[in-house]
Amino acid sequence: MTPFSYARAGNAAEALRLGAAGATAYLGGGTNLVDLMRETVARPAALVDVTGLSAVIEETDGGGLRIGAAARNTALAEHRAVRERYPMLSRAILAGASAQIRNMATVGGNLLQRTRCTYFYDTEGSRCNKRSPGEGCDARDGFNRIHAVLGASEACVATHPSDMCVALVALDAQVHVAGAGGERTVPIADFHRLPGDSPDRDTILAPGELITAIELPTLPLAARSTYRKVRDRASYAFALISVAAAIELDGNRVADVRVAFGGVAHKPWRALKAEAALRGGPATPEAFHAAAALEFAEAAPLRHNAFKPALAGRTLAAVLGELVKGEAA
Amino acid sequence: MSLIVNGEAVALPSDPRVSLLDHLREALHLTGTKKGCNQGACGACTVLVDGERILSCLALAVQYESRSVTTIEGLAGEDGLHPLQQAFIEHDGFQCGYCTPGQICSAIGMAAEAGRGVPSHVSVDLGAPVALTREEVQERMSGNLCRCGAHNGIVDAIRATVAAEWAA
Numbered sequence: 298m299t300p301f302s303y304a305r306a307g308n309a310a311e312a313l314r315l316g317a318a319g320a321t322a323y324l325g326g327g328t329n330l331v332d333l334m335r336e337t338v339a340r341p342a343a344l345v346d347v348t349g350l351s352a353v354i355e356e357t358d359g360g361g362l363r364i365g366a367a368a369r370n371t372a373l374a375e376h377r378a379v380r381e382r383y384p385m386l387s388r389a390i391l392a393g394a395s396a397q398i399r400n401m402a403t404v405g406g407n408l409l410q411r412t413r414c415t416y417f418y419d420t421e422g423s424r425c426n427k428r429s430p431g432e433g434c435d436a437r438d439g440f441n442r443i444h445a446v447l448g449a450s451e452a453c454v455a456t457h458p459s460d461m462c463v464a465l466v467a468l469d470a471q472v473h474v475a476g477a478g479g480e481r482t483v484p485i486a487d488f489h490r491l492p493g494d495s496p497d498r499d500t501i502l503a504p505g506e507l508i509t510a511i512e513l514p515t516l517p518l519a520a521r522s523t524y525r526k527v528r529d530r531a532s533y534a535f536a537l538i539s540v541a542a543a544i545e546l547d548g549n550r551v552a553d554v555r556v557a558f559g560g561v562a563h564k565p566w567r568a569l570k571a572e573a574a575l576r577g578g579p580a581t582p583e584a585f586h587a588a589a590a591l592e593f594a595e596a597a598p599l600r601h602n603a604f605k606p607a608l609a610g611r612t613l614a615a616v617l618g619e620l621v622k623g624e625a626a
Numbered sequence: 627m628s629l630i631v632n633g634e635a636v637a638l639p640s641d642p643r644v645s646l647l648d649h650l651r652e653a654l655h656l657t658g659t660k661k662g663c664n665q666g667a668c669g670a671c672t673v674l675v676d677g678e679r680i681l682s683c684l685a686l687a688v689q690y691e692s693r694s695v696t697t698i699e700g701l702a703g704e705d706g707l708h709p710l711q712q713a714f715i716e717h718d719g720f721q722c723g724y725c726t727p728g729q730i731c732s733a734i735g736m737a738a739e740a741g742r743g744v745p746s747h748v749s750v751d752l753g754a755p756v757a758l759t760r761e762e763v764q765e766r767m768s769g770n771l772c773r774c775g776a777h778n779g780i781v782d783a784i785r786a787t788v789a790a791e792w793a794a
Contacts, residue, residue, distance in 0.1 A: 303642035303688050324689070331645070331684045332665050344642070346689055375744045380752040391747045395769020396736065397672055397681045532747060532768035 325406030360515035366405030385522035389464035405508040412455035453496030463559035476506040489564035518545040536560040585614035632700030647682035658698035669770035672728035679735025698727035713783035721774035737788040
């Protein structure tokens with residue numbers, strides 16, 4: 298680890314003041330950042346500890362939920378309102394990492410996880426445009442089983458590793474951000490970037506900007522929602538494919554639906570094409586498979602991940618089928 | 627600048643790079659907490675902070691000022707081993723023993739989570755009281771790897787002691 302200074306912020310204003318210096322990183326639970334610093338992938342000159350900022354989870358006037366960015370992942374997953382009204386969010390968090398890591402990791406930090414692309418981590422032997430812009434990408438022609446099939450670029454085929462964010466995208470969450478110029482609110486679907494020519498930037502955050510809270514809107518159909526993760530072992534592994542879905546039926550037809558995929562792109566992937574195809578149509582396995590096929594029509598699989606579009610289709614069909622039967626919650 | 631380790635106030639490191647794990651082992655000579663992968667993948671370094679299980683390898687010690695840390699050395703009482711330590715012996719919960727301190731601290735934290743109703747990835751009903759079936763214990767302990775393959779004995783030891791109240 299390269300040397301760095303450490304300071305604890307008592308409030309957002311103090312964090313912003315401390316974070317205005319160059320090469321400063323905000324520190325939450327440290328479960329990703331400390332690891333990246335140890336591997337010298339991240340080399341901040343200063344850390345500003347923001348775990349003392351708001352961790353409050355509270356009802357909003359509009360009937361939604363506001364989550365302080367310093368709330369721990371476990372606290373959000375176990376919150377009664379989340380379990381009852383946004384079960385896909387509880388399930389997504391519980392599908393990620395281990396209990397020890399969920400106890401440490403903050404909600405704000407979860408949004409800022411870096412990819413788990415092995416070439417990104419390999420500072421000694423691999424080229425990576427995300428780690429060293431312009432260097433090249435060894436994943437594109439390397440071992441790329443876990444990599445992206447949608448929205449990738451010549452420069453980068455990495456995926457975003459978060460489970461929680463897949464559910465947040467399906468739920469249309471809003472990210473509250475504070476910076477030197479004031480506060481702004483960003484829809485979660487616009488918060489993470491596609492790689493394009495600058496894969497070193499994962500999000501739209503400007504230097505020094507700080508996530509202060511996540512807000513969930515009122516979304517009655519989310520009460521019938523769930524999250525399914527497909528991975529190489531039964532627990533404690535990153536997703537090959539994951540699906541967050543919610544559905545509302547009108548008889549045998551789909552009145553409304555929300556779908557997002559994880560493990561397929563540089564950002565959590567909101568499946569707007571699949572949703573549009575499903576809305577108003579029959580709630581049948583054939584329709585679910587057709588909707589997924591439409592979403593992945595432009596997929597560009599790599600050498601080792603050609604299984605992903607088909608697996609995504611089967612997973613979506615299984616998840617929606619369970620929700621329709623009322624088996625999932 | 628201090629933290630509490632097994633009931634005693636100790637100094638924090640002056641270098642913020644020092645992990646809680648290295649501070650426990652190298653400065654405080656509490657070598658019961660083990661360094662396995664040192665990257666958050668194995669659970670060998672699990673300790674309890676204010677009763678919650680965390681990974682000490684991914685924790686910068688300076689972040690834990692004034693917090694109360696319990697390690698494996700802090701579990702046994704004047705009258706002998708913690709019941710879970712004894713159960714690991716009786717149920718063959720280890721072979722080499724390297725993962726054992728982390729397994730035991732993790733299981734104590736796990737039981738507290740179950741007690742307050744935290745669901746898991748395998749819980750069918752997110753709102754129901756927790757029933758610590760074998761499957762539930764396996765999932766909740768999945769952050770602690772055992773290379774010797776003593777997992778069945780570990781689950782038995784946990785279900786016989788700290789999980790007994792919620793076992794099903």
